[in-house]
Amino acid sequence: MKIKNTDILVLGGGAAGFFAAVSAANQRPGTHITLLEKSARFLAKVKVSGGGRCNVTCGEDDPKTLAGYYPRGGRMLSRLYFEFGPREVKHWFESRGVRLKTEADGRVFPVTDSSQTIIECLTREAVRQNIDCIPGADAIQINPSESGFEIQLRDGELIRASKVIVATGGSPKKEGLIWLKNLGHEITEPVPSLFTFNSPGHSICKLMGVSVPQALVKIAGTKYEYAGPLLITHWGLSGPAVLKLSAFAARDLAEIQYNFTVLINWNGYSRSEWEKSLDKMMSEHPKKQLDNISFCGLPSSLWKFILSETGISNTLQAGQLGPKQYNKLLENLSGFTLPIKGKTTFKEEFVTAGGVSLDSINPKTMESKTCPGLFFAGEILDLDGITGGYNFQAAWTTGYIAGKNAVIQFVENE
Ligand SMILES: Cc1cc2nc3c(=O)[nH]c(=O)nc-3n(C[C@H](O)[C@H](O)[C@H](O)COP(=O)(O)OP(=O)(O)OC[C@H]3O[C@@H](n4cnc5c(N)ncnc54)[C@H](O)[C@@H]3O)c2cc1C
Structure with missing residues (x-):
């Protein structure tokens, strides 16, 4: 059995996981960050999103108005949007060379009308930040340890990490979240939305x-x-x-x-x-x-x-x-x-309502209340929006906040 060490381990190579990883790296260059994706492909949902065009965020900027677009999680998100909302997301992508356009109904897309543009931007950023992105790595268990966590993969490999960010997306069944329930998190029954x-x-x-x-x-x-x-x-x-x-x-x-x-x-x-x-x-x-x-x-x-x-x-x-x-x-x-x-x-977009309850996390940092050093981001959480770019916005924002706060704990110890 091989054992690997990393500072921050991100589980899930979707929108939230990538954004958490690159945000952590941006905050503290040199931090060793590893991202695991259980399937063979990173950012698979981004690829098919918005009919292949990726409705990356929305034109609305007012956090209070935005809260109304989330049947679950709106209150928490609206507070986080003061720090990193749609305006910051647009700036983030545009400052990395992605030109965006806002359509008449407020949806924001890359001007290329291709989700590949967003995938390439996130992938470039991960390469630039030396993030170790590993496909085909299915995390099945997280065990708290003295120095942080030991993460068990399905193939038997063990990874040691100081901090873990769980961004494994929506689970259609409650049983898929037992490994997180076992760590003391409350799980809200998942049901489909949209x-x-x-x-x-x-x-x-x-x-x-x-x-x-x-x-x-x-x-x-x-x-x-x-x-x-x-x-x-x-x-x-x-x-x-x-x-x-x-x-x-x-x-x-x-x-x-x-x-x-x-x-x-x-x-x-x-x-x-x-x-x-x-x-x-x-x-x-x-x-x-x-x-x-x-x-x-x-x-x-x-x-x-x-x-x-x-x-x-x-x-x-x-x-x-x-x-x-x-x-x-x-x-x-x-x-x-x-x-x-x-x-x-609905083929254009569907999401899971339910997942890790927001009561189980610190709403300002995305850190687990029962498992310090463990963070959550994206659809794994009990939050979801209506169509219009609100779900990716939630993934970027919670990813950003989780990444930033995971790395802050290293900065504080320096
Ligand atoms: C067809 C479709 C179109 C959509 N279009 C839009 C849109 O245009 N705009 C919008 O705002 N929203 C859209 N959405 C919703 C949006 O895609 C999701 O809200 C968003 O992808 C959630 O990001 P995430 O990173 O939390 O989860 P995901 O994108 O689901 O990523 C989670 C990743 O974690 C991996 N994973 C799972 N378990 C493990 C494990 N144990 N170990 C390692 N890896 C694991 C998964 O394989 C997956 O790659 C769409 C959804 C669908 C289905």
Whole structure:
């Protein structure tokens, strides 16, 4: 069995692990830093992120506003963003030659539109800082020792380190985190976040590809409701409003095995606004067939679908709408009922909610409360954001803070 020594050992070669390693190295050049990645490839998620373009962070800079984009961990992150937030991340990459652009919706990408640009930047930085990056190294156990830690790898190798930063990403199952629970950390049950809603066999799926810019989507019987673009797919619903709902309701939806009902207000109008619009349509076009009317900017196929679901003939004239039909139409415009059975992974981005509880760490340093000298960064922690670059931002920030604080302990002893 080979035994190796290092000052700082980073477990996990993803966004958080790389950023922790290079941040530690930047703080104290000459520190021996080793980064272990269990798979053959470093930064694999960065590669596929944002549809291959890597939505590296967001345009928003106000820490308090940013907190609202994290269903879990927002409070802690907003404090850390005063020290190292999106502005600092953009500066970090730009000062290392990565040109970034902010799109109209606030998402930030490299101008190359290629995640490879981010991978190359982080890899260059790791090489420049002499970080020992080892692929195919799966850490299975951390044992505190007199001089720090002994880390057991699956292949039998043992590594001694003064400090350890765990950045092994989200674990889909609680059992995957037992090695950290054994060190006294509280583990919050992992559940998926950022998914789309399935409505198998429902006639709405025939409208796949149709979208509305400002729907209000509610989960019936709960407090969860979000407004934003909504996309109808061949399996059900997607789009920002649905992804946001899936993130904020992630834990509750897991409990009911993703069987629930959504209520869709197609334009997010109040009931009286819909009434006014219907009254206007009836008085302005009493003789026009309903299917020939462009109503409230709704896509024509969606308008015809709503009429048909209401049991109203497309050929009926607007002025002939009876009171019962009128009321039912009003219901289907302001709260269309759609049964949801199951979820589908959103291919652009998905994350795990849950993991190492934030109660188990010092929120200013990312250091374990039960195991001094051990730090955490990234998705392994019980924090996650909605789509828009917020998850990488959390990984860069917690990586930076963990790296900096791990190395500070060497500086303090000098
Ligand atoms: C398809 C997809 C697209 C995404 N797109 C975006 C986006 O555009 N913008 C955004 O903000 N977020 C995006 N995300 C979310 C983002 O990728 C994650 O939040 C982020 O990668 C978390 O970084 P991490 O370093 O904590 O974890 P990871 O990236 O998961 O890295 C952890 C690493 O640790 C390794 N590891 C695990 N266990 C061990 C072990 N025991 N020993 C050694 N190594 C280990 C893993 O193999 C992995 O490489 C996307 C996610 C997915 C799945």
